[in-house]
Amino acid sequence: MSGEETGATDGTEENGAAAVDGNEHGNKHGDGNGERTAVPEPRGREQECGSAEPGPVPGRVPVLRRLLRSRTARAVTAAGLVGALLGAGAVAWRTDALPSAGPAPCWDSLSDATVSGLFGDRRTEVEEQSLQADPRDGKSSYGQCRVTSYKNDWARRQMTVRVHRLDGLEGTDAHEWPREYLAAGLVSLGDGLPGMTSSTRAWLALPQSCTGRDEFTGPTVVDVAMGRAGLEVSSEIDQKDRAALTRAVVEAANGAIREFGCSGAYRAPRDLPSLVAQRDTEADAFCGIKGLTLPPAYRKSLVRTRVGGDGGPARICESGGRRTPKLRMTTVTDAALTEIFSRDVLRAGLSVKGAKGYGRFDGARALYRAPCQTGPVVFMVEQLEPVADGNFGLTRALLPGYVAAEAERIGCGPLKVTLPGA
Numbered sequence: 165m166s167g168e169e170t171g172a173t174d175g176t177e178e179n180g181a182a183a184v185d186g187n188e189h190g191n192k193h194g195d196g197n198g199e200r201t202a203v204p205e206p207r208g209r210e211q212e213c214g215s216a217e218p219g220p221v222p223g224r225v226p227v228l229r230r231l232l233r234s235r236t237a238r239a240v241t242a243a244g245l246v247g248a249l250l251g252a253g254a255v256a257w258r259t260d261a262l263p264s265a266g267p268a269p270c271w272d273s274l275s276d277a278t279v280s281g282l283f284g285d286r287r288t289e290v291e292e293q294s295l296q297a298d299p300r301d302g303k304s305s306y307g308q309c310r311v312t313s314y315k316n317d318w319a320r321r322q323m324t325v326r327v328h329r330l331d332g333l334e335g336t337d338a339h340e341w342p343r344e345y346l347a348a349g350l351v352s353l354g355d356g357l358p359g360m361t362s363s364t365r366a367w368l369a370l371p372q373s374c375t376g377r378d379e380f381t382g383p384t385v386v387d388v389a390m391g392r393a394g395l396e397v398s399s400e401i402d403q404k405d406r407a408a409l410t411r412a413v414v415e416a417a418n419g420a421i422r423e424f425g426c427s428g429a430y431r432a433p434r435d436l437p438s439l440v441a442q443r444d445t446e447a448d449a450f451c452g453i454k455g456l457t458l459p460p461a462y463r464k465s466l467v468r469t470r471v472g473g474d475g476g477p478a479r480i481c482e483s484g485g486r487r488t489p490k491l492r493m494t495t496v497t498d499a500a501l502t503e504i505f506s507r508d509v510l511r512a513g514l515s516v517k518g519a520k521g522y523g524r525f526d527g528a529r530a531l532y533r534a535p536c537q538t539g540p541v542v543f544m545v546e547q548l549e550p551v552a553d554g555n556f557g558l559t560r561a562l563l564p565g566y567v568a569a570e571a572e573r574i575g576c577g578p579l580k581v582t583l584p585g586a
Contacts, residue, residue, distance in 0.1 A: 270309035270325050271295065273419025274412060281408030282390070283313035283321055295327055295423045304329045306384075309416070323390040323409075325416045329375070330382030335507035337382065342504075344393040346494055349440050352476020355433040358383070358498060359413065360476055362440075363405040364391050366413040369477075369500065374426035382504040386417040402439055410436065440472040442486065451481035451493060456569035459561050465551035466491060477501050490549040491558060495570050499539030509533045509542065514584040516563070525583055528556055530563045536576035543567045 268274050269290040279288065293307035306327040313321045330337045345367045350360040359368030369383035377383065388409055396402055411432055418429045445466055450458040452471050466483040473479045477498035484490035496502050513526025521534030528547045533540055545566055547558045564581050571579035 269311050270416050271419035271423050273415045273422075274311070275415060278408055278411045278415060279311070281404070282323060282412065283311070286313040286315055286320060288313045295420060304331055304381075306420075321390065323388060323412065325386065325388050325412070327370075327384070327386050327416075327420050329377075329384040330501075330504045332382055332503040332506035333380040335512075337504045338508050341387075342494070344389070345387055346473075346478050346480055346496070347394060348470045348472040348480045348482035348489070348492070349394055349396070350472050350480070351437045351440060352473055353410065353414075353433050354436065354475070355431070357414070357430060357433055358477055358500075359385075360473060360478070361406060361410045361413065361436070362394075362472075363397075363402040363409065364393055364395055365389055366409045368413045368417045368430065369498075370417060370420060370424075371426070371428070372500065374421060374424055377500060380503055380506045383498075383500040386413060386420055388413045388416065399439055406436065406439070437474070440470050442468045442470045445469045445483060451483065453481075453566075453569045453573055455572060456562075456565050461552050461555070462558055462561070484549070488549070490547065490551050491562075492544075492546045492548060493562070493566055494542075494544040494546075495574065496542040496544070497536070497538060497574065502533065502540045502542045505531055505533070505542050505544070516581055516583060518567075518579060518581040520579060521581075523581065525559070525563070528559055530559045530583070532563070532567050532579075532581050534567075534571065534576060534579055536571075536574065541571075541574070541576060543570055 268276075269279065269288075270292060289312050290309065291312075292309040295307045298305035306329075308324060308326040310325075311323045312319050330341065332338070344365050345360065347362070347365070350362040350365060353359045353361055353368065357368060360366065365388065367385050367387035369385050372383065375384040390405070390409060414430050414432045421428065421430075445458065445463070445468060446452070447458040447460075447463050450456045451469060458466060465485075468486055469481060469483040471479065471481045478494055478496045478501065480495075481493045482489035482491065496505070508529075509523050509531045511524065512529070512531075513524045516523035516525050516530060516532050518532060518534065521532055523530065523532030523543075529544070530546075531542055531544045533542050535541075543563075543566060545559045545563045547556060550556055551558055560583055563583060567579050567581050568577065571577035
């Protein structure tokens with residue numbers, strides 16, 4: 165991809181990606197890793213009560229501009245012009261029937277180039293929720309946006325953008341979300357961006373200085389889904405869709421940052437790694453990990469392997485036949501992202517013992533959490549289908565060696581774990 169910027173930027177951006185604080189007094193806030201991130205702008209009592217307000221702080225969108233850019237306000241204005249007030253406060257979802265007259269889709273974020281890259285010149289309809297905490301569960305869900313393209317009256321393509329905080333305490337995001345968004349087909353966004361992307365799924369974490377984060381919760385993410393997860397058509401089409409989906413997730417994240425009242429913006433990555441291809445399994449360096457050997461009993465079942473996410477928040481290896489993976493091994497190195505597995509590493513199944521960490525094993529899935537120089541790391545092995553004539557012993561056979569070899573590879577070793585009954 166090109167290095168063009170996506171969305172507005174405030175000040176000087178580090179690593180070509182990190183969002184920055186636009187405070188005119190130079191009060192910079194970091195995330196603990198030296199990167200500057202977006203922060204909420206303070207709101208004084210006089211401003212909240214509608215009294216005289218000073219001039220806008222650089223990086224903060226003035227109130228009038230925010231109203232004019234708001235899809236809710238613009239939708240109500242358009243409805244008034246045609247004599248059909250729909251009641252923006254009473255209806256969560258709204259369809260943008262006049263896309264050329266109002267703000268851009270998804271919180272005034274998606275550019276014309278991005279929409280065209282995803283949907284071509286077809287007619288599109290936008291359904292959008294305002295971003296606010298879900299009253300049912302506090303802060304975990306903030307809202308979503310859906311864009312659907314039509315040819316004549318038939319829906320052809322649909323993209324869903326969600327803004328939500330990943331849960332760790334209840335375990336609701338430890339299974340389904342990783343299956344789609346921590347799969348081997350995704351690659352790291354790079355350039356300091358805390359996220360991953362593919363031709364059908366992409367996600368990007370919002371700055372914690374903007375959204376905050378409680379104990380046992382993961383980051384607040386913007387994730388984008390288009391079509392069936394993992395669907396691959398051809399390298400040319402997949403490359404094009406991945407580029408457009410990457411722009412979409414970065415632009416939508418910047419829109420969410422603005423909606424939350426924070427300053428700063430992410431920049432689109434300059435380049436992305438090649439599409440993740442399947443390769444013949446190397447039994448003596450399984451999943452490309454030196455020192456990890458695939459036991460002979462499973463080599464006929466795991467003939468193809470692919471690895472995604474190198475250098476990013478998580479490294480994922482999937483292995484199986486040519487069509488579907490039967491095994492997934494994941495190393496999560498992003499400290500905030502490891503929290504979505506909090507319940508599983510503490511309560512799911514039998515205890516996995518180790519001198520420097522802890523984990524759990526429930527037959528087809530095993531996780532181990534250990535400290536590293538960069539923070540906590542989670543190692544996970546999942547058997548997705550039976551192998552070797554119905555055998556479900558693959559997780560038990562691989563976890564100890566996987567943890568030891570991966571810990572050595574990323575510089576956290578030595579680590580030794582013991583499974584129950586061993």
